Amino acid sequence: MILKIGKSRFDSSGPAGCEYFQQFQFHSTLEKNSMNTQNRLFVLTIALIGALSIAGCGKSAEKAAPPGEPKPEAKTTVGTEIDDSAITTKVKSALLANEDVKSFDIKVETRKGEVQLSGFVDNQTQIDRAIAVTRGVEGVKNVDNKMSLKTTATTIGDKIDDAVITTKVKAALLADESIKSFDIAAVTRDGEVQLSGFVANQTQIDQAVAVARGVEGVKNVINELSIKK
Numbered sequence: 001m002i003l004k005i006g007k008s009r010f011d012s013s014g015p016a017g018c019e020y021f022q023q024f025q026f027h028s029t030l031e032k033n034s035m036n037t038q039n040r041l042f043v044l045t046i047a048l049i050g051a052l053s054i055a056g057c058g059k060s061a062e063k064a065a066p067p068g069e070p071k072p073e074a075k076t077t078v079g080t081e082i083d084d085s086a087i088t089t090k091v092k093s094a095l096l097a098n099e100d101v102k103s104f105d106i107k108v109e110t111r112k113g114e115v116q117l118s119g120f121v122d123n124q125t126q127i128d129r130a131i132a133v134t135r136g137v138e139g140v141k142n143v144d145n146k147m148s149l150k151t152t153a154t155t156i157g158d159k160i161d162d163a164v165i166t167t168k169v170k171a172a173l174l175a176d177e178s179i180k181s182f183d184i185a186a187v188t189r190d191g192e193v194q195l196s197g198f199v200a201n202q203t204q205i206d207q208a209v210a211v212a213r214g215v216e217g218v219k220n221v222i223n224e225l226s227i228k229k
Contacts, residue, residue: 118196
């Protein structure tokens with residue numbers, strides 16, 4: 001028996017088969033594109049939900065601390081810190097350029113445009129002049145005077161001893177993890193240490209004073225530290 005196998009109506013080698021195959025490819029491409037679009041929309045939706053969830057968590061974390069707990073530290077932006085650094089530099093330059101002020105005896109710290117001046121100077125005239133010069137610097141919103149008058153003259157030996165004490169105090173503050181020592185300036189005069197700068201809270205002030213008092217050679221500690229606003 002001989003079987004005859006006829007050509008299929010969908011034979012891809014014929015014109016009709018080619019047309020059918022092309023239509024099949026076209027519909028398949030449309031289906032794939034549709035699925036890809038749906039997948040992309042699904043991924044974007046999930047990403048949006050995740051972003052909103054993170055934003056909600058961030059807002060929850062910013063709630064005020066419960067009563068009895070220390071207030072969170074006042075934050076500054078990167079831009080604000082850059083502005084403060086620029087103001088500090090300008091103030092130091094202005095003091096250095098003024099012949100009536102011994103600028104090397106004065107420490108300058110800036111926080112949100114508020115400039116704190118500290119250190120030991122010869123007389124009240126220098127204090128008044130330093131404040132006036134600082135107020136004239138662009139960007140300065142307020143001047144906090146923490147400067148003290150020198151009580152006695154010092155010898156070269158005394159200055160060396162004071163420098164050693166200052167180094168020891170800074171090292172002790174740096175070693176204490178509960179204190180942000182980089183925010184604190186220390187100056188020593190005849191064994192008397194003056195602490196100035198901006199810290200987070202009263203606890204850090206008390207701890208810094210206690211640490212400074214525990215350093216060998218320190219006769220007294222003048223606390224001129226301020227709490228960040």
